[in-house]
Amino acid sequence: MGVVKNEFDNLRRLAEIDPKHVVKPIAHFAMEATQHELYVAPYIPRALCIAYSDGYGIINDIPYYRFEYFSSSMSREIKVHMIAMLVNYYDQERNAGLAKTEISGNDFLLTKYFQKDNPKTIANNLKLISAREFIEAPLDDYLALLKKEFSVGTYRQRDGTTNG
Numbered sequence: 142m143g144v145v146k147n148e149f150d151n152l153r154r155l156a157e158i159d160p161k162h163v164v165k166p167i168a169h170f171a172m173e174a175t176q177h178e179l180y181v182a183p184y185i186p187r188a189l190c191i192a193y194s195d196g197y198g199i200i201n202d203i204p205y206y207r208f209e210y211f212s213s214s215m216s217r218e219i220k221v222h223m224i225a226m227l228v229n230y231y232d233q234e235r236n237a238g239l240a241k242t243e244i245s246g247n248d249f250l251l252t253k254y255f256q257k258d259n260p261k262t263i264a265n266n267l268k269l270i271s272a273r274e275f276i277e278a279p280l281d282d283y284l285a286l287l288k289k290e291f292s293v294g295t296y297r298q299r300d301g302t303t304n305g
Contacts, residue, residue: 142176144273145169149180151239151272155230162226164270182270187253191219193244199251209257218260222267223249224287231283232275238283240276244291247271 149169156165164182171178189199197216198209211219223244231238242248248271255266278286 142171142173142178145178145180146171148271148273151275152180152182152269155269155272158230162268163272164268185250185252185268188268189251189253189255190247191223191249191251192247199257211257215257215260218263219267220244220291222263224291226267226269227287228284230269231280233280235275235277236279237275237277238280238286239272239274241273242290243271 146169149166152163152166156163164185166180166182169178169180187203189201192198192200192208194208197211197219199211201207201209226249227239227242248269250268250270251263252266252268254262256262276283276286
C-alpha cells in the first residue's frame, strides 16, 4: 500500500509543471482490507505505447495488436526525446530525478498524431504516463544513470522486477 499513491502524487505534480506531456491522473483508490490500490487516468484514444523487442517500436492496435519497429534513425530520435523529457523533470531544488522508469515499454506513449516516418512529430506527441518514484542524485550522477539505463533498456518482468 502506498506505492501507487506515491506514483499518483508524482504524476499529478509533474502534470502541474507540464500538462501537455504528462498524463494527469484523475483519482486514487485504496482498499485497505485487500491491500489493493489503483489510480485512474484519462484515456488517450489510439495511443501508441513505446516498447522494446530487440529494437524500439510501438505497439499499434489498429486494426489489430502488433509490434511495429522504428527505423534506426527514428529509434535514436525517440530515445533522445525520452531522455530530454526525463532531464527536463529533474528537480534541482531536491536534487532528484525520476527513477524506476521503464524506457522500453509502459511509461511513454505517442498520441495518434505521431507519424512513424516524421521525427518532427515526436516532440508534440510524446507523453509520460508513469512516475513511480524519484531518486536523489546530483544532476551529473542522474545523467550518468540515464545514459547507463538507455544503453540497455528496461522492462517489467512478470514478477514485478525490471531487467535493468
